[in-house]
Amino acid sequence: MSLGFVIGESKPTFVTAITSRALSVGEYIKISSDEGEILGLVERSAVSSAAFTDVKNFDEASESTEIAELNKRDKTFTAHIGILGFLENLRKGQSIIPAIPPIPGTEITLPSKQDLEEIFSPKKEGWVSIGNLLRNKSIDAKVNLDKIVSRHLGILAMTGMGKSNLVSLVTKQISKLKGTVIIFDYHNDYTSLNIPRINVIDAKINPRLLDSEQLSDVLEIRESATVQQRVLRMAFTENVKKSSEFWKRLENEVDSIINSDDNKLKEIRSSAYRVQDIVEDAQRRFEDILDPDMGDPISFIKEGCANVLNISELSEKQANVALAFYLQQLLKDRKDASIAQHGKTKRKRNFKFNSPVFVIIEEAHVFIPKDHDTSAKYWAAKIAREGRKFGLGLGIVSQRPRSVDLNVLSQMGSFAIMKIIQEDDQRQIASATESTSRELISQLTSLNVGDAVLVGQWSNLPSLVHVEEVKEKIMGADQSAINAWAKADKMKGIAIESTQGLVQKDLLLD
Ligand SMILES: Nc1ncnc2c1ncn2[C@@H]1O[C@H](COP(=O)(O)OP(=O)(O)OP(=O)(O)O)[C@@H](O)[C@H]1O
Ligand SMILES: [Mg+2]
Known part of the structure; x- marks a missing residue:
């Protein structure tokens, strides 16, 4: 069914269309060009009404509502559409932009469920579902876990928008595949995550x-x-x-x-x-934190498990030292293991990890800050640059992207970005991601909890998705002060009652 037509000046990467209904930002559409079917993404959407143009006062506005209702041609629905590539190539994971822009008058239609599934939910090894497309809810949004381990991942959003939920989900999915994840848990968010093969460790420093x-x-x-x-x-x-x-x-x-x-x-x-x-x-x-007799801290991490390193008891400086230590050791271990694996020497050595490892750093603006050097930042930057070669992936999570070191941020091959209002944060994200995703990033202010823009190599295409909520743990829910006060007051009441009871009993006894 026809949804609309290309109008105005078209470009190979961008067209404007007039449509029969208002399209949602993030919706996918199909352009049937002579060269083949093209997939497009609605990046901006506008509605205007002829009857309400130049309305100057209340009475005119009131009359215009009637005119607008009667006149079928009153509304104009305009959509600005970014071209993502030919459908045929996108199914194979390649984005090929048409050489000739779609000719004005070209028809726009809705892609079929199958079209979208082939691109966003490929049935390939390593692709796992993390939710559904925000505007096409019946389509699973799958991501390629291989790409985040080899090319890193950035999870950025304002506080309370679902970063830790996504971290839990990615961790759950990797642990289902018997992969190794290590989360540096600064706020004790993951210690009660109820998934198989979880290994909670109270981080200590030797x-x-x-x-x-x-x-x-x-x-x-x-x-x-x-x-x-x-x-x-x-x-x-x-x-x-x-x-x-x-x-x-x-x-x-x-x-x-x-x-x-x-x-x-x-x-x-x-x-x-x-x-x-x-x-x-x-x-x-620091009795619980500094332990000269603990041996090697790395030995507590288990391969094939979701390792949660609880660093919540550590001060910021201590956490920084611990993080730097772990990152340095992990890189060394993975480097040695892959050199031994790919090198000519037949000598077998024991490595802590014999398969790739994915490390997640929460509060990245604290440990990988923009404006000063820390030892954790030094090692995180090294992993961001070199980890790919040795099977050591980095996930960085932050609610203040503007304060995260841009060098490290721009090494992230994939991103999940949830609601962000601050312009400084958006600017920083735009500089760290590919230019094709910038239009989508401008939509970040309008997202709800759990909605995310996925960009980079872990998805075939930039997409707007709703991330599934991880039921195994209700993460960082806002504390209700009202409930807590009411509960405290009730407890006080009970306490008074019981002391009164005691007093009365005492009196009786007397
Ligand atoms: N995909 C989702 N769908 C529905 N609810 C969600 C989703 N993700 C998170 N939430 C809810 O939002 C709240 C905050 O989520 P979460 O702890 O993941 O946010 P956060 O971004 O990590 O916050 P912070 O910056 O404080 O660490 C939780 O109560 C959680 O249940
Ligand atoms: Mg969190």
């Missing part, structure tokens, strides 16, 4: 494996306290690292600086006292 700068960070020595940092550098010797009594040995080393007769060391004595306090204090304060 101080022996750090350098003195990292140890200084985890002990929370201030950045400006350069003398204290110097003391720690001197005290944190190789012998301390190897000692069976790590803390005691470290304290001894600091003591020997305090007690030294060397004039140079006397000058830094007061800072050494401070370090002594800090080291003593840290053993108590």
Whole structure:
């Protein structure tokens, strides 16, 4: 059935159409050109009414409603359509843009269910469903998991719009395929995710494996306290690292600086006292976090599982050190494993991971910030650049894309972008994604919870989808203050009643 016609000036990548009804942004249409059937995406949609043009006052507006109702030709529905390519090629995952623009007058129709299914829900290995097309609800929206592991994924949206839900869904799908996922969980969002093969680990740091700068960070020595940092550098010797009594040995080393007769060391004595306090204090304060006897933290991660590394107990600096450590070790392990696999040496070695790993970093604006360097950022950037070669995929999640390092962001081969209102955020996303998706990105303000724009290599085409809600865990639902207050008040009532009961009973007993 005819939906409309191409009008005005057409371009190979863009046409304007007049249609019989208002088209929705994100809707797919078919253009039947002489060269073959072309698929297009409605990027902007407008409705105008002749009767309401130049209306200047209330009475005119009121009369115009009647005229508009009577006149069938009153409404004009205009759609701006981005051309995605020939249908035939899109079915094979290739986008070939016509050389000749569709001639004005060319008919526009709706694609069939089969047309859309062949493109958006291919029945191929590695493609999994994450929801449905937003404007064509009966079509499954599938993504290619291979592409996110090899070319990385960015999940960006305002707070509460469904990022963690999508992370849970992707994790669930990868774990169904017995793949390895590691989530750095900064807000304790995933520890109760109820999916098979989940492995929750309370992230700890083994101080022996750090350098003195990292140890200084985890002990929370201030950045400006350069003398204290110097003391720690001197005290944190190789012998301390190897000692069976790590803390005691470290304290001894600091003591020997305090007690030294060397004039140079006397000058830094007061800072050494401070370090002594800090080291003593840290053993108590960070008892659950710093563990010199834990061995290699990587050994707790299980291959073929959804590993949730709970870093919620760590301060930002500690989390940064932990993240940098894990990322560095993971890259090293995957690098060694793939060199051994592809290299000529027949020597078998044991690697922690013998298959690709997908690592997800929540709060990426904290760990991979735009305006300063962190060690986690250094390793994340390295994985973004090199991970592809070694089967180490990176997923970065943020509600402040404008504050995430653009170098890392633009290495993400695929994106899921949900509602975003801030223009700075939209600009940053536009610079990190391909130009063809920018029109879609301008639609981000109008999305609802769970709606997402998918762009990049994990989908055959840029698309607007509604992500399925993961039932295994109701994620980060907004806390209802009203409910909590009512509950607290009720509890108070019960408490008063029971104490009154007690008092009365006591009185009776008296
Ligand atoms: N696809 C979806 N369909 C329906 N509801 C959803 C969907 N995704 C998320 N929600 C709901 O929205 C709420 C917030 O979701 P989620 O925790 O995933 O958001 P977020 O973007 O990770 O937020 P934050 O920035 O605070 O981490 C949850 O209550 C969840 O149930
Ligand atoms: Mg979240």
